[in-house]
Amino acid sequence: MSTASTLPEGRYGRSADERADRKLRAIGGVLGVALIGVVGWFGYDYIAGSEISAQVITFKAVSDSAVEVHLEVHKDAGTKGYCTLRSQDADGLEVGRADFRFDQDSSRLDKVVTLRTTARGTTAELLGCHPG
Template sequence: MSTATTRAPEGRYGRSSDERADRTLKIVGAVLGGVLLVVIGWFGYHYVGQNKISAEVIGFEIGENAVQVHLEVRKDADATGYCTLRSQAEDGGEVGRADFRFGGDETRIDKVVTLRTKARGTSAELLGCHAE
C-alpha cells in the first residue's frame, strides 16, 4: 500500500508565500545593514578623522583653592584649540571649570596647568577638547 502526498507539485503553482516573505526579509535586512554601516562610518570619520585635538589627564595634585593638572595634548601641527577641565568636590558638586588653549607647531604638548577652584576639589576631569 502506498501513501498519498498532500504537497502540491513543485513549480506548478509558483512560489509559496513563505519564499516571498523570506526574500523580502533578506532585502530589508541587507538595506538596513548597509544603512547601519554608512552611519557607523560617518560617525567614525567625524569622531576620529575630524578630531584634530585629543588629550588625557596624566595626573593631578589637589590644593586648597586649586588643582594642578598634568595634561598631555596630541594635535595636528597646524591645529589650535582648547581643552575643558573641571574639578568636583567630595559631594559631587562642581568647584572649578576652565578652558586651556593650545597652539603652535608641536604635535604633542605635555603641560601642567592650574585649575582654580572655589573650594577644595577632589578630582580633575577632562570634559573634552575642541579645535578652533
C-alpha cells in the first residue's frame, strides 16, 4: 500500500499550496517582465534621449588670438545644447576653451565658430556636447 493512498485527499493543505504556488509564480513572472521593461525603457531613454553630437570638419588659426572651427552638429529638432571646444599650442598647452550654444530648431547644423585663444592655437578639439 502506498502512503499517497492512505492520506485523506485535501488534508495538510497540499492542493491549496499548489494553487498558491501557481499564483505566486504567475505574479512573479508578471512583475519580473514589468521590471525588465522599466529598466529597458530608462536605459533606452538615457542612451538615446536628447542627444547632441558634433564633429570638427576643419579648423584654421586666423591669428595669434583666434581659431576658426567648422562644426557639424546633429541633434533632435528643438533640442537646445552646447558643445565644448579647446585649442592647444605647438607644445601641447591649452590656449583656449569655450562652450558654444546651439539653440536652433533644425536637427543638423553647419556652423563656423571662433575660439579665442591666449596664444597661437595649432589644434581644435571637440571635448563633448551636452543637452541643456
